[in-house]
Amino acid sequence: NAGVTQTPKFQVLKTGQSMTLQCAQDMNHEYMSWYRQDPGMGLRLIHYSVGAGITDQGEVPNGYNVSRSTTEDFPLRLLSAAPSQTSVYFCASRGSMSGNTIYFGEGSWLTVV
Amino acid sequence: GQQLNQSPQSMFIQEGEDVSMNCTSSSIFNTWLWYKQDPGEGPVLLIALYKAGELTSNGRLTAQFGITRKDSFLNISASIPSDVGIYFCAGYNAGNMLTFGGGTRLMVKP
Numbered sequence: 621n622a623g624v625t626q627t628p629k630f631q632v633l634k635t636g637q638s639m640t641l642q643c644a645q646d647m648n649h650e651y652m653s654w655y656r657q658d659p660g661m662g663l664r665l666i667h668y669s670v671g672a673g674i675t676d677q678g679e680v681p682n683g684y685n686v687s688r689s690t691t692e693d694f695p696l697r698l699l700s701a702a703p704s705q706t707s708v709y710f711c712a713s714r715g716s717m718s719g720n721t722i723y724f725g726e727g728s729w730l731t732v733v
Numbered sequence: 734g735q736q737l738n739q740s741p742q743s744m745f746i747q748e749g750e751d752v753s754m755n756c757t758s759s760s761i762f763n764t765w766l767w768y769k770q771d772p773g774e775g776p777v778l779l780i781a782l783y784k785a786g787e788l789t790s791n792g793r794l795t796a797q798f799g800i801t802r803k804d805s806f807l808n809i810s811a812s813i814p815s816d817v818g819i820y821f822c823a824g825y826n827a828g829n830m831l832t833f834g835g836g837t838r839l840m841v842k843p
Contacts, residue, residue, distance in 0.1 A: 624775075655833075662737070662821055662833035663776070678830070710775050722766075722831065724775030 623647065626711050626725035633701040633732045641696040641728050643711030649723075651714040652694040653678070654686065656707040657727075663710060669694055701732040739822050739834030746812055747842050754820060754837040755806040762824030765798050765805040770819045770836075779820075780807070814841050 624645045633639055645652065653668035655678075665678030669688040683705060685697040694713075698705060711725040739756045746752060756765070764783055768776035780791050782798035782805060789796055795808045805824070809816055822834040 653831075662739070662835045663823075664833070665830065679832075712775075721778055721781065724777070726775050727773070 624711055624713050624723050624725040626709075626728050628728060629726065630729045631731070633698070633730065635701060635703060635732060637701050639698050639701065641698075641709055641711070641730070643694045643696065643725060644692050645694075645711075645713040645723070646692065647713060647715055647723070648691060649713035649715035650691070652688065653712050653714075653722075654684070654694070654696045655710045655712065656680065656705075657710060658707050666696065666709075698730075701730075703732045706730060706732045737822060737824060737832050737834035739837055741837060742835065743838040743840070745840045745842065748812060748814060750812055752809040752812055752816070752839060753806060754822075755804060756822035756824070756834045757804040758824065758832075759803070760826060761802040762826055763802075764825040765796070766823040766825075766831075767794075767796050767805070767807045768821040768823060770821065772818070776821055809839075812839075812841050814843055817841050 627642045650671045654666040655663040657663050664680050666684050667686040669675045672688050672691050675686050688694055709728045712722045714722045737756050737758050766781050767779045769779050770776045780789050780796040785802045786800050787798040793810045819836045819838050821836050823831050
């Protein structure tokens, strides 16, 4: 009963450090995406992928990279962390058989100091 | 980017009261979704709406897809303490991109 699994749950970074947030789903979903959630802002789309080997930018892609080498995994890389990237990050997936139902991971709390 | 205006931003109500919140947009959406987020968790889907005018219920929750396709509302009847959380509307546009509203924080006094 894994669904969408994100790691780590919490992370503190220093400005300029790089790191990767991991996301994996075991539902064979084609569509995966990363959102960030800031207070009062709802969720904003960072990057998304409609299938292995295909990625595209969302609303707020700057400072982040993604790759989709397999259907299951969709890591999000912060290249050089900045305090403005302090946020809660959610990975999500959706499959053609699940209609428009998006399944979210539990979130990753990132603080950049 | 597209904007979904969700209101109210927060509500503090008495247990047993009914709750109403809504989302509006300047753009047309093909699908409206309503999510609830508990503290420390990811959003969980409550109701999905696929056609203009559609009215759908899920227990004490009722949501409607506006006729203009630019708005949606969510009602919660007879609120209980476990209704506490943040409620988000979200919509899919013609390009199949999902946009979220800013959320409504619901607090319930027992």
